[in-house]
Amino acid sequence: MTASTAPSGLLHSLWHRLTHSPIWPVLVLLYIAGTTYLVTTAPRALQWRVLFLAGLLFIYYMPQRPVIKLAYAGVVLGILVPFLGISNPFLLEIGFQICVFATLALGLNIVVGFAGLLDLGYIAFYAVGAYLWAFYGSQQLYNLNSVAGAQQVRPDFPFDANLFWLFLFLGIGVSAITGILLGTPVLRLRGDYLAIVTLGFGEVIRVLANNLDKPINLTNGPQGITPIQRPELPGFLTSPAMLEWLSGIARRNVSVGDIYGFFFYGLALVILIVTIVVAKRLEDSKLGRAWTAIREDETAAIAMGIPLVRTKLAAFAIGASFSGAMGVVFAANRTFVSPETFSLIASISVLVMVILGGLGSIPGVIMGAAVVTLLNIDFLQTLSLELSRLRQGTGVIPILGIPWSQLPNQLDPARYQRLVFGLILIIMMIFRPEGIIPSQRRKMEMHEHEEAEARA
Amino acid sequence: MNLPRTNALEAVLRPLGQLLLFVTGSSVAVSLVVIAAAYLLRGTRTDMDLVQITYVLLPQVLIDGITLGFVYATIALGYTMVYGVLEFINFAHGEIFMFGAFAGVEILIFMRLRGMLTDIGDITALAYVVLAVLTGMVVSGLLAVSVERVAYRPLRGSPRLIPLISAIGVSFFLQDTMRFLQSSINGDFYRSFPTFGPFTQRFTLFTVDLDGRALDVAIQYKAIIMIVVALMMLVGLNYLVNATKVGKAIRAVAQDQRTAGLMGINVNAIIAITFLVGGALGGAAGALFAFRFTRVDPFVGFLPGLKAFTAAVLGGIGNITGAMLGGIVLGLLESFAASYLSIFTRGAFGAEYKDIFAFAILIAILIFKPSGLLGQTVGQKA
Incomplete structure (x- = not known):
């Protein structure tokens, strides 16, 4: 440094x-x-x-x-x-979500940061992974012909819960294939067109998830699929003795659900670590250098003999596979998936993480993921709670002189994600396009034109 | 953009003629496809006669499609103008459209509170609609110029993705800004276009005889007004770009910024004017949209914005006539998909898929003919 x-x-x-x-x-x-x-x-x-x-x-x-x-x-x-x-189980939940989003952001970072392809529908691959396990890990296979909402609850599941581990890997494969299928037609396009097409693709996946409850009920429509199985834990972890021991430490009742909290935090952390290692190794590999070359000058890269479409496809597929695996984990963690989770704002959240931390910078992206996730699930929520507490009190807004109680319900900070994200994107682009913890190469690229001006 | 053309009369009449040709041509083409499909699928349904129902629905679907198409076309012009000059996708254009819609609605709500909307004649009512459109144009035009000044101008000359990401940021920022404004002032974030005047009345074109029942094929006055206003916008824009000095400067800047600057053209001012005109068109489209669909909310601009972009690409981005053509084709296709998809597939796929349709077209166009229907293949600007 x-x-x-x-x-x-x-x-x-x-x-x-x-x-x-x-x-x-x-x-x-x-x-x-x-x-x-x-x-x-x-x-x-x-x-x-x-x-x-x-x-x-x-x-x-x-x-x-x-x-x-x-x-x-x-x-x-x-x-x-x-x-x-x-x-404090909420800390584990925060940890879990940060790990999930850091993995997603690292995946998107391969596409946007390394290869320079702006993907605005990235969350679609996450959705593919989530719906994959949601479909096979729930009773949806029994309900193919029933209308959404009218299916019976049954005690048995078509597949064993421990197939989760297999599907973790299938999730990687299936989303990588989805990435290739989407990428093949569109990767010939120029950068800004690609952004719009991927955005469209993200919306298409969401619309499909919303509407594929007929003619065959594949996704159960807007109501989403539930319950989804979680893998079985080793017996000693969920044994009464263990629970009692933990309850003694925590001075509260620790349930099996809490044990799952530890499990999912650990699993997400392990996947994140694997992802970091893979991303780091890729960055320094031949493929990583090819991505950099394409990002910086496509024409020159082709002249150097880099197979353009294949290299771009690799970025798409690898980036997608990270989020596919996390999608499977997410479905099991929530035991519920619905199209709502995979809206455009989720894609933009991940993009904000990458841009805030630093395009192409692995530590930056992880930090960006942590900051944005904290902002999303902790900071804005706390602000909302605080505001609703004030609203119930008799206090008066300092400068305006209006009582807090008259503040409209719609002014709930937790609903203003878009405002915060929008501001972050604009401000970062104008003042620090290379991000908070920039990668060296990106930093040089972003300020190339300024130097050229200074020299002239 | 188009080649230089200075004859004012030609600049006005030519696009009108082209437009007429497009509207008729694409209407006929889409109708023929649907009718052919109806004959092919006739055997699949026993509960109704597909061919008959297709014919019955056709005129109304066409009118709806053309009206929608003109809205898309007007928005698409904003994209195409900016793209033509800066080679930059103004992602926030949908939100500029949304601000125009709100501005139009707000001024009429204000007038209603003053009691100005009750007991008025048809001409006054029409004047008020025009007033709403003008308000939308002013607000959106100014907004577009300020957005350009704050969020795009500092980034001119950066790598391509930088201004695009900034534009995405602006788009989200504007959505929530409007939501915040509406929530803090009105307590809720959506507004409705006031009802007044005779606009929902229908003007019967002709009557079809269906098994002894008479079915009116009618067009709302609303739709007529929309089409006329949109047509005026298109003609006005063509005049501005092709027959005035400012238009010449815009075309010069589009061709080569640096050389245009050396020729004494104030490039920054011209770019600002481009945003002003594009934004004003978006605002007009917004007010018309509110007039047609009544309810507006802060997220109303997003999908029309995307579809208008699709329309601009479809017609050949950077090409004004192309944007109009693309808009009309897209509006027609969407209207047809919304009405016929459900009937043809026995309810398996309904109107929900109409948005997918737009994206599928976008992808297909970009793959097979990236220059669009009317665009020339141009190399990337250095």
């Missing part, structure tokens, strides 16, 4: 001392311990949760060897979060 550009001599040795002194790991350790304590004292407080998660950012920026950073992150994600999660 900046260390390499620091002036030599005295300053340099000072800098060296500062960055290599053992004080940083100790400080970060203290910070993590402190925020962990704060979270245990007030499990509902948003600010401590955010500070606690911000510890990961400090770990990332800590001037230390990667092994030590990894060990720190491992302790926070692998031990502290589950430990805090015993008494």
